[in-house]
Amino acid sequence: MAAGRQQIQPRRQPRQRRSEETRDRILDAAIGVFAAYGYDRGTTNRIADWAEISIGSLYQYFPNKDAILAELAVRHLDAGIAAARDRRPAGSAIPLDEAIADMVTDTVDNHRHDPAFLRVVLERAPRTPELMAKVAELQDTSTTALQELLADHPEVNLGATDTAARLVVVTVESVVHQALAAPAALNADDLQRELTAMLTSYLTR
Structure with a gap:
């Protein structure tokens, strides 16, 4: 079932260079994870690991995959x-x-x-x-x-x-x-x- 509109909106829009770089790291890591594992197995934990950030930091930017x-x-x-x-x-x-x-x-x-x-x-x-x-x-x-x-x-x-x-x-x-x-x-x-x-x-x- 498709996620609701609020569930697929980014939680945080970067306003500083460091935040923007973290967001880009998450997105770039997700490309690698989804390509390597597929969507079902491409979990947010794996994305956070590839981006070398904590899962809590990932969730500051995105609520889910x-x-x-x-x-x-x-x-x-x-x-x-x-x-x-x-x-x-x-x-x-x-x-x-x-x-x-x-x-x-x-x-x-x-x-x-x-x-x-x-x-x-x-x-x-x-x-x-x-x-x-x-x-x-x-x-x-x-x-x-x-x-x-x-x-x-x-x-x-x-x-x-x-x-x-x-x-x-x-x-x-x-x-x-x-x-x-x-x-x-x-x-x-x-x-x-x-x-x-x-x-x-x-x-x-």
């Missing part, structure tokens, strides 16, 4: 949003396939290093209002950037570029998640190359 995982999911999405905002369209000076490759590469790089942890996030992260708002923000930011890019490339032969841009963004996120989180994950470089080719072909058909 659901709250830790929810915060990790938001942090993961924030990285994707930052990458999408940094991806400024450079007009037709950059070939379309290179621009799509950059977008795919950014997404793969945000997922490729911890496939076991990625599985935990996809399967177990609580769907909080904050998390779902971040999902929507990532999709909207990425879609807007891609729409601007498509408008600068006359070889894009599509009637509804807004729909196409949204479809490409959702496809990249979904395919990368499933391909890299699968027990027999695809090679990341092969995934980047083939996904770029598929999407470029769709946009210029």
